[in-house]
Amino acid sequence: MKPLNLLALLLFLAGATWALTRSERFVRDIQVAYFKIINPTLTAGSAMETKARKFLDETENSKSLETKLNAINGEIGRLRIIESQFAALKRENKELRHALDFKKATNFDVVAAQIIRRHPTTWWQTMDIDAGEDRKIGIQLSVLSNEGLVGIIDRPFAHRSSVLLITDEKCQVSVRVEGTPEVGILSGQRGKFDNNPTLRLRFLSKEASLKAGQRVFTTGRGGIFQPNILVGTILSVEKGPIDSEALVAPAVNFSDLGTVFVVLSETP
Amino acid sequence: MLRYNLSTVVLLLIAFLVQQFVPAFTGLSHARILVVQLVFLCCAVTVTTPTMLLLAFLGGILWDAHCYLSPIIADPEVYAQPVESLRFGYSILLFGVAGFLMQGLNPIFRQGKWHFSAILSGIAVFLYLAAEFILISFIRGEFTISRSILRLIFYTSVLTMCVSPVIFWILYQIANLFDYPLHPEARNSKRR
Numbered sequence: 001m002k003p004l005n006l007l008a009l010l011l012f013l014a015g016a017t018w019a020l021t022r023s024e025r026f027v028r029d030i031q032v033a034y035f036k037i038i039n040p041t042l043t044a045g046s047a048m049e050t051k052a053r054k055f056l057d058e059t060e061n062s063k064s065l066e067t068k069l070n071a072i073n074g075e076i077g078r079l080r081i082i083e084s085q086f087a088a089l090k091r092e093n094k095e096l097r098h099a100l101d102f103k104k105a106t107n108f109d110v111v112a113a114q115i116i117r118r119h120p121t122t123w124w125q126t127m128d129i130d131a132g133e134d135r136k137i138g139i140q141l142s143v144l145s146n147e148g149l150v151g152i153i154d155r156p157f158a159h160r161s162s163v164l165l166i167t168d169e170k171c172q173v174s175v176r177v178e179g180t181p182e183v184g185i186l187s188g189q190r191g192k193f194d195n196n197p198t199l200r201l202r203f204l205s206k207e208a209s210l211k212a213g214q215r216v217f218t219t220g221r222g223g224i225f226q227p228n229i230l231v232g233t234i235l236s237v238e239k240g241p242i243d244s245e246a247l248v249a250p251a252v253n254f255s256d257l258g259t260v261f262v263v264l265s266e267t268p
Numbered sequence: 269m270l271r272y273n274l275s276t277v278v279l280l281l282i283a284f285l286v287q288q289f290v291p292a293f294t295g296l297s298h299a300r301i302l303v304v305q306l307v308f309l310c311c312a313v314t315v316t317t318p319t320m321l322l323l324a325f326l327g328g329i330l331w332d333a334h335c336y337l338s339p340i341i342a343d344p345e346v347y348a349q350p351v352e353s354l355r356f357g358y359s360i361l362l363f364g365v366a367g368f369l370m371q372g373l374n375p376i377f378r379q380g381k382w383h384f385s386a387i388l389s390g391i392a393v394f395l396y397l398a399a400e401f402i403l404i405s406f407i408r409g410e411f412t413i414s415r416s417i418l419r420l421i422f423y424t425s426v427l428t429m430c431v432s433p434v435i436f437w438i439l440y441q442i443a444n445l446f447d448y449p450l451h452p453e454a455r456n457s458k459r460r
Binding site: 004007008009011012016018022028030031033034038041044045046048052119121122123140154169172174190191221222223 | 284285288289290291292294298300302316317318321322324325328329330332333334335336337338339340341342343346347349350351353355356357358360361364397400401404405408412413414416417420424
């Protein structure tokens with residue numbers, strides 16, 4: 001090996017060691033600086049992704065409309081086209097009404113946010129939302145939807161935040177099963193990239209008597225999630241020699257998630 | 269040479285900006301085109317080892333800044349088994365290894381046969397993702413590999429490889445602009 005290459009390799013290894021031994025605070029500072037620089041393209045990229053998603057949705061709608069048009073006469077077809085134009089508005093209206101109801105019903109002080117980017121990384125189950133430190137969002141705050149628990153804030157930035165979803169293996173939630181004394185730790189499963197991933201509920205008692213369809217709620221223990229938030233429903237239970245495990249279907253439909261709520265505090 | 273090397277650094281930084289516009293293909297197991305890794309791999313075969321290592325360091329640290337998840341601080345009495353994550357900076361080493369792999373084909377590339385490097389870029393992305401997944405499994409324990417993971421790795425590698433001719437074309441344009449010989453051996457054999 002040439003001396004210059006050897007020197008470069010040693011410097012490279014020293015640099016890698018330096019990076020691997022940085023503190024969390026330092027890493028966070030690097031991330032803040034990085035996202036500050038790329039923020040304009042990140043915003044433009046998110047906007048493009050949102051537009052592309054809307055376009056695909058519209059294409060899907062028009063395809064189904066075309067099938068219907070072939071089956072019915074021209075007059076009904078014409079009316080259905082007009083109806084379809086209102087479908088988007090109706091859906092939006094319904095979603096906003098849901099959101100409003102949720103905000104009224106909850107005892108939490110929440111901030112509403114829109115999802116602007118899905119799956120920004122290869123392996124981690126995360127989403128980006130359009131609310132950040134400018135709206136008092138901090139690290140490790142719970143994120144909910146009107147259906148149930150979504151995840152926690154992983155990285156808040158000035159005008160956006162990254163949410164770690166409960167479908168990621170790293171996001172652990174202390175939960176209880178409705179109508180039973182059973183408590184356990186719920187987490188996502190590695191490499192489950194389906195639209196409706198299942199969650200894994202571990203550390204249940206050996207004699208856990210659970211049935212499919214029972215609901216799972218947060219316990220409020222552990223200092224992250226508020227109690228009594230719906231997380232999902234039991235799909236199946238597997239008994240082991242020491243403890244039992246259950247598969248849980250999340251309450252939230254992650255593929256059709258538009259508005260989420262970040263819990264700032266437990267009191268309104 | 270210096271101008272060409274500097275331009276590869278700039279190209280890598282631009283790749284980070286372009287990556288923000290590349291969404292995941294939900295229909296293909298959430299696969300995506302890894303523009304950053306591709307630009308790095310294509311540049312790696314055209315530059316010297318010290319420049320490749322500089323690109324690997326820069327690419328790795330910025331990629332980790334983009335993807336790194338913060339540790340979750342919770343009550344250890346409740347969350348007795350916290351899920352470990354890869355440390356910030358691991359991508360630097362992965363970029364370095366992938367760069368050395370690409371440099372292995374440097375003699376063929378210098379003869380003007382860039383097609384082999386284009387194919388190798390796909391293989392390198394496949395190995396990069398596989399190594400990343402193995403590292404995650406090693407750190408978190410319990411090695412599980414499913415079809416969806418294999419599909420994700422495969423589709424990502426193929427999609428990324430398909431874009432590699434574009435990156436090589438850009439590199440050729442830059443090399444022409446700065447009069448940097450990408451294929452010195454091919455040029456010499458023509459002269460003979």
